[in-house]
Amino acid sequence: xxxxxxxxxxxxxxxxxxxxxxxxxxxxxxxxxxxxxxxxxxxxxxxxxxxxxxxxxxxxxxxxxxxxxxxxxxxxxxxxxxxxxxxxxxxxxxxxxxxxxxxxxxxxxxxxxxxxxxxxxxxxxxxxxxxxxxxxxxxxxxxxxxxxxxxxxxxxxx
Amino acid sequence: xxxxxxxxxxxxxxxxxxxxxxxxxxxxxxxxxxxxxxxxxxxxxxxxxxxxxxxxxxxxxxxxxxxxxxxxxxxxxxxxxxxxxxxxxxxxxxxxxxxxxxxxxxxxxxxxxxxxxxxxxxxxxxxxxxxxxxxxxxxxxxxxxxxxxxxxxxxxxxxxxxxxxxxxxxxxxxxxxxxxxxxxxxxxxxxxxxxxxxxxxxxxxxxxxxxxxxxxxxxxxxxxxxxxxxxxxxxxxxxxxxxxxxxxxxxxxxxxxxxxxxxxxxxxxxxxxxxxxxxxxxxxxxxxxxxxxxxxxxxxxxxxxxxxxxxxxxxxxxxxxxxxxxxxxxxxxxxxxxxxxxxxxxxxxxxxxxxxxxxxxxxxxxxxxxxxxxxxxxxxxxxxxxxxxxxxxxxxxxxxxxxxxxxxxxxxxxxxxxxxxxxxxxxxxxxxxxxxxxxxxxxxxxxxxxxxxxxxxxxxxxxxxxxxxxxxxxxxxxxxxxxxxxxxxxxxxxxxxxxxxxxxxxxxxxxxxxxxxxxxxxxxxxxxxxxxxxxxxxxxxxxxxxxxxxxxxxxxxxxxxxxxxxxxxxxxxxxxxxxxxxxxxxxxxxxxxxxxxxxxxxxxxxxxxxxxxxxxxxxxxxxxxxxxxxxxxxxxxxxxxxxxxxxxxxxxxxxxxxxxxxxxxxxxxxxxxxxxxxxxxxxxxxxxxxxxxxxxxxxxxxxxxxxxxxxxxxxxxxxxxxxxxxxxxxxxxxxxxxxxxxxxxxxxxxx
Numbered sequence: 001x002x003x004x005x006x007x008x009x010x011x012x013x014x015x016x017x018x019x020x021x022x023x024x025x026x027x028x029x030x031x032x033x034x035x036x037x038x039x040x041x042x043x044x045x046x047x048x049x050x051x052x053x054x055x056x057x058x059x060x061x062x063x064x065x066x067x068x069x070x071x072x073x074x075x076x077x078x079x080x081x082x083x084x085x086x087x088x089x090x091x092x093x094x095x096x097x098x099x100x101x102x103x104x105x106x107x108x109x110x111x112x113x114x115x116x117x118x119x120x121x122x123x124x125x126x127x128x129x130x131x132x133x134x135x136x137x138x139x140x141x142x143x144x145x146x147x148x149x150x151x152x153x154x155x156x157x158x
Numbered sequence: 159x160x161x162x163x164x165x166x167x168x169x170x171x172x173x174x175x176x177x178x179x180x181x182x183x184x185x186x187x188x189x190x191x192x193x194x195x196x197x198x199x200x201x202x203x204x205x206x207x208x209x210x211x212x213x214x215x216x217x218x219x220x221x222x223x224x225x226x227x228x229x230x231x232x233x234x235x236x237x238x239x240x241x242x243x244x245x246x247x248x249x250x251x252x253x254x255x256x257x258x259x260x261x262x263x264x265x266x267x268x269x270x271x272x273x274x275x276x277x278x279x280x281x282x283x284x285x286x287x288x289x290x291x292x293x294x295x296x297x298x299x300x301x302x303x304x305x306x307x308x309x310x311x312x313x314x315x316x317x318x319x320x321x322x323x324x325x326x327x328x329x330x331x332x333x334x335x336x337x338x339x340x341x342x343x344x345x346x347x348x349x350x351x352x353x354x355x356x357x358x359x360x361x362x363x364x365x366x367x368x369x370x371x372x373x374x375x376x377x378x379x380x381x382x383x384x385x386x387x388x389x390x391x392x393x394x395x396x397x398x399x400x401x402x403x404x405x406x407x408x409x410x411x412x413x414x415x416x417x418x419x420x421x422x423x424x425x426x427x428x429x430x431x432x433x434x435x436x437x438x439x440x441x442x443x444x445x446x447x448x449x450x451x452x453x454x455x456x457x458x459x460x461x462x463x464x465x466x467x468x469x470x471x472x473x474x475x476x477x478x479x480x481x482x483x484x485x486x487x488x489x490x491x492x493x494x495x496x497x498x499x500x501x502x503x504x505x506x507x508x509x510x511x512x513x514x515x516x517x518x519x520x521x522x523x524x525x526x527x528x529x530x531x532x533x534x535x536x537x538x539x540x541x542x543x544x545x546x547x548x549x550x551x552x553x554x555x556x557x558x559x560x561x562x563x564x565x566x567x568x569x570x571x572x573x574x575x576x577x578x579x580x581x582x583x584x585x586x587x588x589x590x591x592x593x594x595x596x597x598x599x600x601x602x603x604x605x606x607x608x609x610x611x612x613x614x615x616x617x618x619x620x621x622x623x624x625x626x627x628x629x630x631x632x633x634x635x636x637x638x639x640x641x642x643x644x645x646x647x648x649x650x651x652x653x654x655x656x657x658x659x660x661x662x663x664x665x666x667x668x669x670x671x672x673x674x675x676x677x678x679x680x681x682x683x684x685x686x687x688x689x690x691x692x693x694x695x696x697x698x699x700x701x702x703x704x705x706x707x708x709x710x711x712x713x714x715x716x717x718x719x720x721x722x723x724x725x726x727x728x729x730x731x732x733x734x735x736x737x738x739x740x741x742x743x744x745x746x747x748x749x750x751x752x753x754x755x756x757x758x759x760x761x762x763x764x765x766x767x768x769x770x771x772x773x774x775x776x777x778x779x780x781x782x783x784x785x786x787x788x789x790x791x792x793x794x795x796x797x798x799x800x801x802x803x804x805x806x807x808x809x810x811x812x813x814x815x816x817x818x819x820x821x822x823x824x825x826x827x828x829x830x831x832x833x834x835x836x837x838x839x840x841x842x843x844x845x846x847x848x849x850x851x852x853x854x855x856x857x858x859x860x861x862x863x864x865x866x867x868x869x870x871x872x873x874x875x876x877x878x879x880x881x882x883x884x885x886x887x888x889x890x891x892x893x894x895x896x897x898x899x900x901x902x903x904x905x906x907x908x909x
Contacts, residue, residue: 035187036180038400040350041433045838048350076180089178093170096803099811100633101177102184102350102400130846134838136350136401137633138807139814140846 005065009034010078018065025049025060028075036076036105040134047133050106051075057113059132076105079112088112091150092143099137107133111147120151163714164645164652165866168803172638172657173398173631182398185370186354190426193356194223196419197275198412198429199265199282200439201257204508204831205291205304208255208264208284216267216281221274224422225282227265228254231418232386238408238477238513240379241608243756246315246475248307249511251384251414257286258306258473259510260832261439266415268427291508293831295447295470298505306473306506315471316479316504320486320758322558323497328462332453336534339449340526341897343824346442347515348843351400352433353409353440357416358426363387365421368395369413372402372632373670374662375609380410381417396660402632403815404514405440407672408476437836441513442825444481445470448526450489454534458545460496465489465523467502472511477518478504483759484519487559489527491520491767492568492598493549498558500759509831514672516815517876520601525898528597528881533894542885543581543596546771547572553859559760561767562750565859565869567795568600568769574855579773579791585889591778593890598771599877600795602764603861603870604675606753611675611683612666612744615644615691621715621730623650625687626658628668629680634872635804636676640684642800643865647688649712650729666742674870677800678765679745681865686743698736699727748863765863768874770794772813774882775850778890783906785821787883793855794875798867802856808871809854816879818844821900 002017009032016031025042028034028051040048042061049060052074080086088108091097098104107130114121114129121129126147127140135143160166176182213225233254237247253264265282269275290304297303298313306313329335355369365387371377374394382389399406412429419427431440449466467485471478486500515521535542551557553566575596576582584594614626625644631637641655659665668680692712699717700707703726711720715729733739752761775789790813799805822842826834835841860867880898887905888894895904 029187030189034180035183038184038351039186039430040352041838043433043837043839046350046433076178080179085178092178093174096168096171096807098171098174098177099635099807100350100401101174101182101398102633104177105180108178127846132845134350134843134845136348136403136815136843137811139810139812139849139852141810141849141852142803142807144846 005069007068007073009073010075020066022065023061024063024065024068027065028060034075034077038102038105040102047110048103048106050109050133052109052113055113055116057110076108079108086112087153088115088147088150091146095142095146095149097138097142097146103133103135107143115151121148123148162646164642165800169638169642169652169801171635172641177398184351184354184398184400185356185368186430188356188368188397190356190358193426193428194268194270194423195272195275196266196268196416196427196429197279198263198415199279201253201260201262201264203257203286203288204260205289206257206286207289208253208257209287210285211265212283213265215283216278219274219278219281221270222267222278223425224268224419225265225278226418226422228252232384234384236380236383239607242753244479246479249474249476251411259508260830261510262473263411263415266419268419268423293507293509295468295505295507298507299503306508313506314503315475315506316482318483318486318502318757318759320559320760321499325462325464325497325499328497329453332461333456334534334538335451335453336530336537337449337451338530338533339447339896340529342446342522342525343899344442344445344512345819345823346437346825346841347403347405349401349403349405352431352436353406353412354430355413355416356426356428357420359417359420359424361424363391364393365391365417366393366395367413367417368397370399370406371396372399372406372630372672374630374660375628375667376670377410377413378662381413384410384414385417393663396630399632402671403516404518404672406632407514409441434836437825437841438833439510441476441511443515444478444512446522448522450526450530452530452534454538456538458535458538458540458548460493460549462497463489463495464499465501469502469504470507470512471504472507472509474511475504476511476513478512479756480754481519483754483756485523486759487763488520488523490557490559491561492551492600494551494555495558509827517601517873520877524599524877525881528878529884532595532885532888541585543572543576546596546598560762562762564766564863565797565861566769567857567859570857571769571771571793571795574793574857575771575773575791578853578855581773591780591890593778593886593888594773594775595882595885595889596771596773597878597882597885599874600767600769601674601870601874603677603766603768604679604764605673606747606751607669609667609669610744610746611668611680612742613680613683613687614666615687615741617691617695617733617739619733621728621733622654622656623648624656624658625684626665627680627684628662628665629659629676630671631659632671634808635801639677639800639804640680643681643684644688647685648692650715654715674872674874677868677870678864681868682745683743685865687741690743691739691741694739694741695732695736699732702735766797766861766869768795768869768871770875770878772878772882774886776883776886776890778887778905780891783902785887785900785905787817787850789851791853792875793857794871795857795859796871797861797864797869798858799856800866800868805856805871806854809875810852812875813852813879814844814849816876817849820880820883820898824899
């Protein structure tokens with residue numbers, strides 16, 4: 001039986017009808033059409049579905065839609081927040097941190113949460129923060145470089 | 159100062175913006191009005207006759223729109239790479255009469271939502287008459303073994319045997335001979351994106367299929383064959399693809415099911431495989447047993463070699479006949495071998511079908527070969543790196559299996575990694591528990607297959623340039639590389655190029671992404687199309703101005719006089735005064751590049767060959783067996799790096815993937831062949847905290863056949879990773895392990 005949920009995603013209020021067991025990932029992708037958030041495993045092991053919930057990185061595939069009522073959800077579509085691109089997005093492009101790009105939204109959101117907390121993280125801190133995000137293409141080298149470099153140019157919080 | 163303006167310099171990924179903003183769509187991101195969700199019922203048993211399938215309860219479930227089984231299909235077997243000698247038509251899009259592995263596709267359902275489709279699967283009643291089954295390679299070869307395919311009469315579906323030179327005399331001449339047995343386990347590609355497809359069959363008879371494929375033209379061919387409709391009525395759309403590594407290359411089952419269900423219902427149907435299905439049913443890397451024998455002089459010169467390979471293809475032959483031949487081919491690809499015999503058996507078992515995976519044909523043999531070279535060197539008291547240098551192939555060599563080596567920076571790669579890692583200073587001087595070792599790799603740069611590459615380049619009305627190619631960027635960055643080639647050849651800046659790709663209706667044919675073929679094969683097609691459109695442009699301008707064409711050139715979007723570089727007119731203005739400018743080009747393999755002889759594995763398979771070397775440095779905790787790979791130094795001869803950042807990315811990604819295969823990745827199967835660990839919780843892929851420090855270095859040799867001298871780079875650097883790590887663990891512990899992955903129990907040394 002579906003019921004109504006109110007949520008705020010990328011600053012926009014939404015009302016959706018969803019089953020109580022619907023995950024945030026399903027609602028974002030299927031109901032709101034925000035397909036930038038990816039489903040890589042559906043069991044919380046790959047990090048591709050990472051979104052920000054009140055600035056913290058959450059795995060949308062393990063989050064029931066009811067859990068985010070009254071909270072602020074941010075997805076990759078809202079990362080730039082009015083700018084053309086977020087410094088992380090620019091940095092990922094410059095550093096060649098994107099190959100297939102399927103893990104990229106999750107990487108970006110996890111990194112955004114880190115930068116909001118620690119604007120100039122060390123390489124070690126970046127590696128620790130990205131520990132739950134799987135990438136098969138890059139060997140992570142250029143992703144870590146991109147996040148460290150973005151830290152240098154980050155001037156406004158997300 | 160480079161003589162090039164665009165190639166040889168790193169460029170941002172031409173289609174990267176869609177990926178960082180989330181706007182770019184992968185197959186699972188597409189939806190259509192009225193869309194249904196499809197699910198596939200898979201066999202729970204390893205080997206059985208299908209006595210009956212009752213779909214009536216499933217069909218009656220509210221929300222279910224169609225249920226299909228193998229009986230509804232044409233029951234037409236298909237083979238990989240039809241039209242080649244190695245294609246074996248033994249596969250079905252949905253099982254017909256028999257199932258041969260746990261996970262095989264038995265039926266499919268389309269319903270209004272995913273949950274309903276899943277519920278419907280539970281209502282399909284299949285009566286199986288179970289048959290004896292066989293899982294191990296060696297068991298499957300015994301006379302009394304249950305037959306996976308009765309019609310073939312044996313589980314040994316194919317053999318190769320090839321000899322070159324006087325093998326007995328070679329061994330007689332050796333001062334030292336070793337014989338070793340090596341084994342590898344099945345591993346999955348683990349592309350970040352699970353396979354996904356959306357199929358839409360319209361009443362006009364047109365079938366459009368958005369799918370995560372690395373080979374759109376082949377996908378169209380397989381679908382046409384299994385659905386029994388003309389290729390021209392099928393349009394494959396390849397959106398962004400979230401990694402392939404060979405796993406999105408051959409299988410057609412989910413594409414077939416979505417298409418067939420759409421055909422039955424008249425509605426669009428989407429199927430997205432779960433991660434569990436990806437592990438349990440897609441075509442991972444072949445497990446293999448390799449017996450390898452090598453003779454060497456005291457100085458370290460190879461005198462003769464012999465290999466015997468048992469290749470487990472699983473339930474169907476897919477690409478495996480080719481793989482079997484390639485194993486022998488790879489044995490002689492790096493080190494000069496005066497005499498060799500390579501034999502192999504391809505064996506059916508009741509396990510999921512194996513298929514293409516990055517480094518296909520080479521990865522397992524290189525692992526065995528690179529380990530044995532180290533063992534021989536140690537037996538003889540020689541430096542393993544020196545032994546490699548002593549035997550390394552060079553430009554101009556023809557290998558026993560027929561590779562004609564053109565550009566070759568192999569020795570330079572070895573010297574480069576030795577110098578950069580401090581190998582010679584460190585070797586033999588590290589404390590116990592720390593190790594350093596070398597291993598090498600290399601790969602073909604394309605194959606001769608029935609579909610080769612063509613391209614179109616047109617100059618748009620505003621002076622921008624549109625490249626149209628059927629090649630498939632699956633994340634590796636080939637779109638950017640191809641656009642760089644166009645920009646360089648045509649004399650325009652990179653920002654003026656757009657690429658139209660991933661649509662079999664609109665683009666010229668292309669063989670797709672496999673065998674590291676895109677750089678040379680698609681690259682040359684694109685280069686020629688760009689040259690042709692430039693010729694048209696300059697001819698038109700020359701005629702208008704009464705200037706000989708050969709004094710004109712295009713530089714940075716301006717038509718100029720070639721000698722003085724004086725600008726005459728901008729491309730933007732010029733194009734308005736010209737007839738339509740549309741250049742086409744294609745690349746066909748040279749005559750001396752042939753399809754592999756399926757019975758021997760011999761042939762000059764590729765227009766060029768790449769080479770590389772790696773040094774691994776490891777630390778082993780012998781009390782637990784835990785291995786920490788600290789550093790990998792890699793050098794790769796890619797001919798010429800069109801996009802150096804992209805080449806580095808391929809090297810780094812290969813090393814991470816190779817690390818997984820060396821130390822942690824293994825698909826475990828239970829006593830009935832069911833996959834035990836179809837999850838990243840239990841199948842351990844390298845995460846960011848586990849990858850070592852990687853130093854990628856590029857060695858350029860300028861390949862005569864390559865566009866601007868470039869060769870393929872996608873696969874060759876995966877090959878050295880597992881043997882370099884295993885050799886380094888041996889150096890650290892003195893414990894030799896002849897199978898990967900190096901699980902803790904293999905490395906642990908009781909005190």
